[in-house]
Amino acid sequence: xxxxxxxxxxxxxxxxxxxxxxxxxxxxxxxxxxxxxxxxxxxxxxxxxxxxxxxxxxxxxxxxxxxxxxxxxxxxxxxxxxxxxxxxxxxxxxxxxxxxxxxxxxxxxxxxxxxxxxxxx
Amino acid sequence: xxxxxxxxxxxxxxxxxxxxxxxxxxxxxxxxxxxxxxxxxxxxxxxxxxxxxxxxxxxxxxxxxxxxxxxxxxxxxxxxxxxxxxxxxxxxxxxxxxxxxxxxxxxxxx
Numbered sequence: 001x002x003x004x005x006x007x008x009x010x011x012x013x014x015x016x017x018x019x020x021x022x023x024x025x026x027x028x029x030x031x032x033x034x035x036x037x038x039x040x041x042x043x044x045x046x047x048x049x050x051x052x053x054x055x056x057x058x059x060x061x062x063x064x065x066x067x068x069x070x071x072x073x074x075x076x077x078x079x080x081x082x083x084x085x086x087x088x089x090x091x092x093x094x095x096x097x098x099x100x101x102x103x104x105x106x107x108x109x110x111x112x113x114x115x116x117x118x119x120x121x
Numbered sequence: 122x123x124x125x126x127x128x129x130x131x132x133x134x135x136x137x138x139x140x141x142x143x144x145x146x147x148x149x150x151x152x153x154x155x156x157x158x159x160x161x162x163x164x165x166x167x168x169x170x171x172x173x174x175x176x177x178x179x180x181x182x183x184x185x186x187x188x189x190x191x192x193x194x195x196x197x198x199x200x201x202x203x204x205x206x207x208x209x210x211x212x213x214x215x216x217x218x219x220x221x222x223x224x225x226x227x228x229x230x231x
Contacts, residue, residue, distance in 0.1 A: 035220070037167075044124070044210060044224050044225035045161075045167065045212075046222060047212070047220040047221065047222055050220065059218070059219040059220075060218075061218060062218060095167075100178075105153075105155040106155070106212070106214055106219065107155075107172040107173070108157075108169060108212075109169050109172075111167055111168075112166065113166060
């Protein structure tokens with residue numbers, strides 16, 4: 001069965017950095033685009049970033065562009081999110097999510113359980 | 122990119138039908154048939170309920186249906202059940218930043 005397991009969350013000071021990981025299993029990871037989606041406490045979902053199955057294309061929300069970097073290691077079935085210059089408004093549960101189809105429109109059929117990132121001094 | 126517009130809350134009694142709207146622009150909802158809907162129970166990860174405007178993934182009840190007219194997409198839940206009480210989010214491909222979500226709608230089953 002498909003499993004996505006995020007890790008790497010924690011408490012970080014404003015201006016600091018953190019790297020999230022998402023370990024994937026149960027499907028051919030190297031064939032699917034992957035996303036990061038976040039949810040601030042008590043708020044709605046916000047799409048953060050996307051990476052194509054082969055890493056050739058990456059897209060970012062304006063709110064994180066220039067500060068966050070999405071990457072993947074298909075040999076390790078792992079997705080990453082490098083977060084730099086963190087701000088209080090980046091505080092959220094971060095989910096990794098899998099695209100429904102190979103090279104298709106952005107629909108997310110599997111989600112991880114989420115990892116909490118708290119930016120606070 | 123502004124979030125898609127959804128009502129903050131809707132409610133209905135068991136057995137009734139409700140509809141949640143999701144309004145965007147010609148750059149997202151109106152311009153592409155790439156709208157999806159997600160259900161989220163408290164403390165849980167979202168679940169895909171509808172994709173490509175009106176398609177249901179395997180395992181999703183046929184009480185859930187989707188449609189679109191112009192810049193507005195809609196999710197209809199018929200035969201409301203207590204377990205349907207949750208937050209619902211629409212999402213669309215957008216030409217400006219790839220993906221945009223709606224602000225979310227809290228469904229209360231009375």
